Amino acid sequence: MNKCVWLLFFCVVFAGCEKGSDEPRVAGRWYAQSQVELGRKVYAKYCIGCHRENAQGTANWKERSPDQSFPPPPLDGSAHAWHHPLGMLKRVIEEGGVPLGGKMPGFKDKLNEKENLAVISYFQSFWADEIYNAWLTRGGLK
Numbered sequence: 301m302n303k304c305v306w307l308l309f310f311c312v313v314f315a316g317c318e319k320g321s322d323e324p325r326v327a328g329r330w331y332a333q334s335q336v337e338l339g340r341k342v343y344a345k346y347c348i349g350c351h352r353e354n355a356q357g358t359a360n361w362k363e364r365s366p367d368q369s370f371p372p373p374p375l376d377g378s379a380h381a382w383h384h385p386l387g388m389l390k391r392v393i394e395e396g397g398v399p400l401g402g403k404m405p406g407f408k409d410k411l412n413e414k415e416n417l418a419v420i421s422y423f424q425s426f427w428a429d430e431i432y433n434a435w436l437t438r439g440g441l442k
């Protein structure tokens with residue numbers, strides 16, 4: 301093979317690696333757009349019934365229901381999901397709120413790690429940069 305062909309060969313190989321490597325992150329965020337897309341599907345299947353369209357949750361999420369439990373809060377950055385670092389959000393989704401006296405079921409039998417992170421990236425895609433950056437400052441990526 302002459303040099304040109306080798307060069308072409310390496311270009312193709314490197315281009316392939318480039319494509320297979322980590323997809324670029326959404327600007328300023330920890331996740332890629334493909335995670336948000338997967339998360340959208342997970343959310344539509346498992347979460348939307350309680351946390352509603354666009355993760356808006358219940359308007360009066362701070363008011364206890366007659367049984368003393370809290371209604372599903374918004375996850376769109378308007379309530380306090382942003383007070384919890386990534387590891388804790390993951391755990392809430394795995395274990396649900398029942399161990400803490402809440403109502404939310406756990407999803408550890410239904411979602412794998414990838415789907416769990418994807419659904420977090422989906423509701424975080426609704427967070428304004430201001431909220432997201434405040435979450436980062438509080439150590440959100442822990």
Ligand code: HEC
Pocket residue numbers: 342343346347348349350351369370371372373375379380381382384389392393396397398401402403404405407419420
């Ligand atoms: C049956 C209703 C229900 C379903 C389904 C549900 N949740 Fe929840 N979720 C709640 C309630 C109610 C709370 C408040 C804590 C509690 O009572 O357990 C909550 C709390 C949360 C919190 C903590 C928010 C905060 O501000 O601290 C997160 C994160 C969350 N849910 C994510 C999800 C995700 C992701 C899904 C889908 C995989 C989901 N939930 C499915 C009812 C639900």
